[in-house]
Amino acid sequence: MKIFDYETRVRYAETDRMGISYYANYFVWFEAARTEYFRTLGFVYSEFEKEGIFLPVAEAHCRYMEPSSYDDLITVRTVVSQIRQSSIRFDYQVLKNHGTKPIAVGYTVHVFSGQNLKPTRIPEILKSKVELASLDPNLSNPVDTKPR
Amino acid sequence: MKIFDYETRVRYAETDRMGISYYANYFVWFEAARTEYFRTLGFVYSEFEKEGIFLPVAEAHCRYMEPSSYDDLITVRTVVSQIRQSSIRFDYQVLKNHGTKPIAVGYTVHVFSGQNLKPTRIPEILKSKVELASLDPNLSNPVDTKPR
Amino acid sequence: MKIFDYETRVRYAETDRMGISYYANYFVWFEAARTEYFRTLGFVYSEFEKEGIFLPVAEAHCRYMEPSSYDDLITVRTVVSQIRQSSIRFDYQVLKNHGTKPIAVGYTVHVFSGQNLKPTRIPEILKSKVELASLDPNLSNPVDTKPR
Amino acid sequence: MKIFDYETRVRYAETDRMGISYYANYFVWFEAARTEYFRTLGFVYSEFEKEGIFLPVAEAHCRYMEPSSYDDLITVRTVVSQIRQSSIRFDYQVLKNHGTKPIAVGYTVHVFSGQNLKPTRIPEILKSKVELASLDPNLSNPVDTKPR
Numbered sequence: 332m333k334i335f336d337y338e339t340r341v342r343y344a345e346t347d348r349m350g351i352s353y354y355a356n357y358f359v360w361f362e363a364a365r366t367e368y369f370r371t372l373g374f375v376y377s378e379f380e381k382e383g384i385f386l387p388v389a390e391a392h393c394r395y396m397e398p399s400s401y402d403d404l405i406t407v408r409t410v411v412s413q414i415r416q417s418s419i420r421f422d423y424q425v426l427k428n429h430g431t432k433p434i435a436v437g438y439t440v441h442v443f444s445g446q447n448l449k450p451t452r453i454p455e456i457l458k459s460k461v462e463l464a465s466l467d468p469n470l471s472n473p474v475d476t477k478p479r
Numbered sequence: 480m481k482i483f484d485y486e487t488r489v490r491y492a493e494t495d496r497m498g499i500s501y502y503a504n505y506f507v508w509f510e511a512a513r514t515e516y517f518r519t520l521g522f523v524y525s526e527f528e529k530e531g532i533f534l535p536v537a538e539a540h541c542r543y544m545e546p547s548s549y550d551d552l553i554t555v556r557t558v559v560s561q562i563r564q565s566s567i568r569f570d571y572q573v574l575k576n577h578g579t580k581p582i583a584v585g586y587t588v589h590v591f592s593g594q595n596l597k598p599t600r601i602p603e604i605l606k607s608k609v610e611l612a613s614l615d616p617n618l619s620n621p622v623d624t625k626p627r
Numbered sequence: 628m629k630i631f632d633y634e635t636r637v638r639y640a641e642t643d644r645m646g647i648s649y650y651a652n653y654f655v656w657f658e659a660a661r662t663e664y665f666r667t668l669g670f671v672y673s674e675f676e677k678e679g680i681f682l683p684v685a686e687a688h689c690r691y692m693e694p695s696s697y698d699d700l701i702t703v704r705t706v707v708s709q710i711r712q713s714s715i716r717f718d719y720q721v722l723k724n725h726g727t728k729p730i731a732v733g734y735t736v737h738v739f740s741g742q743n744l745k746p747t748r749i750p751e752i753l754k755s756k757v758e759l760a761s762l763d764p765n766l767s768n769p770v771d772t773k774p775r
Numbered sequence: 776m777k778i779f780d781y782e783t784r785v786r787y788a789e790t791d792r793m794g795i796s797y798y799a800n801y802f803v804w805f806e807a808a809r810t811e812y813f814r815t816l817g818f819v820y821s822e823f824e825k826e827g828i829f830l831p832v833a834e835a836h837c838r839y840m841e842p843s844s845y846d847d848l849i850t851v852r853t854v855v856s857q858i859r860q861s862s863i864r865f866d867y868q869v870l871k872n873h874g875t876k877p878i879a880v881g882y883t884v885h886v887f888s889g890q891n892l893k894p895t896r897i898p899e900i901l902k903s904k905v906e907l908a909s910l911d912p913n914l915s916n917p918v919d920t921k922p923r
Binding site: 497499502503504506507510533535536537538539540541542543546587596 | 645647650651652654655658681683684685686687688689690691694735744
């Protein structure tokens with residue numbers, strides 16, 4: 332699996348008085364998308380934690396092109412765009428109501444860490460299963476990269 | 480100290496598209512008020528946790544009379560209204576922009592617990608410092624109760 | 628339809644450093660459950676708002692019996708337990724990972740309101756479609772009430 | 776005023792089960808810092824909205840170097856680093872417990888917009904009062920830029 336689509340509905344709680352989804356909530360959706368991406372690969376993130384492996388966020392970015400609001404159906408198109416010795420980068424496109432043009436694009440970088448939050452090596456089993464891909468920021472069609 | 484006033488400003492994040500503060504956020508303000516209540520008594524709640532004492536919420540209630548919104552100055556008037564062997568109850572009045580009539584009233588009940596979340600006895604030192612009080616739901620003036 | 632089950636997964640964002648779901652988030656799940664309850668009845672809540680009908684919360688309550696945490700599958704069993712001229716009350720049971728014993732129970736009361744947040748009458752079409760029910764706080768099996 | 780320091784305490788609600796502040800909440804603190812930055816300049820952001828001027832977020836970024844957690848005292852050092860015809864960019868340094876090394880740095884870009892969320896020109900009065908500055912990502916001491 333190179334690309335994973337996570338779907339969620341915008342909750343009332345996630346809107347603000349501008350009438351649109353509050354910007355920080357996109358990062359919460361990204362997190363939910365990562366969880367389901369891992370599950371589809373066969374990894375339950377909470378199992379990582381039981382083994383003392385954590386994935387704190389080192390960097391987060393989002394660009395907002397169009398707003399979303401309450402009850403919109405949100406698709407977070409998710410890929411892993413980079414893996415290093417102890418870090419992983421996810422890229423995201425946010426689609427609204429099955430539209431074809433992203434309303435937002437973003438990425439997060441995570442560092443595999445022990446309980447002390449010091450960097451550790453990414454588990455080999457995970458590394459062997461993740462397939463890298465990249466997303467075109469202007470299209471909803473993901474562009475595959477050559478295999479790692 | 481019988482009564483403690485915690486002040487905070489409504490954040491944009493805490494509003495919803497009805498233009499008012501989202502209802503669940505009042506419980507977040509209650510939590511911040513409890514933290515400061517304890518600090519004023521001389522207890523840092525995070526120190527409790529270092530000693531393996533947790534205060535999970537067993538019950539939470541709020542009645543909303545008037546809305547609040549972005550940038551309103553919120554006062555959470557906070558008292559402890561009941562202490563039992565292993566539980567504590569806080570009552571709250573929410574005032575807006577130094578108004579005298581509460582816009583919301585609520586309470587939370589907490590169980591002193593070990594790391595396993597099983598009930599434990601309330602620390603004596605805390606019990607000895609807390610003074611019980613009650614709040615009139617219709618007035619902002621707290622009504623003192625007889626000493627415990 | 629008397630009873631509606633809404634399912635969601637606990638997000639990492641919804642946990643706190645006690646390792647469990649933060650108490651205020653149960654009210655967010657209640658809100659998401661209400662939205663889907665209405666949709667299943669044939670009402671899209673955002674359509675109410677377009678017609679100038681809002682449903683601010685007048686009262687909210689939750690009792691927490693067992694904790695939940697990250698990635699738990701949450702079922703919010705939802706019924707309407709009372710309808711008055713301009714108010715509606717929802718009751719909720721929270722189940723975890725398809726367990727049969729609720730880990731939390733709660734309710735919310737809402738007032739049908741115009742844009743000015745003044746009470747208005749509940750739309751007849753809605754009143755005619757909602758079937759009242761009640762939930763046993765100790766069992767996951769809902770107990771039907773006699774028809775309104 | 777070139778630099779503004781906003782202070783807040785990490786709420787329990789803002790932590791996650793890794794024991795640290797959840798990453799998306801830094802963006803909420805940034806928002807609260809912007810509000811107070813404007814207020815100190817003499818602008819109440821809610822007044823902008825009454826005149827139909829909104830400031831939706833076009834871009835948001837944060838880099839996390841060290842974690843923070845419950846009850847930490849957070850300082851968000853805030854500057855405006857760029858103003859264009861209809862956009863404004865804020866840069867932020869996050870300090871913990873009055874430390875001198877930022878634990879996180881970030882920025883947000885906002886587009887002055889009408890109620891329809893279409894771009895509009897930045898109000899001249901605001902433009903005339905904001906003084907640009909920049910922040911060194913590695914130091915807590917801000918580095919002033921030449922005047923706009």
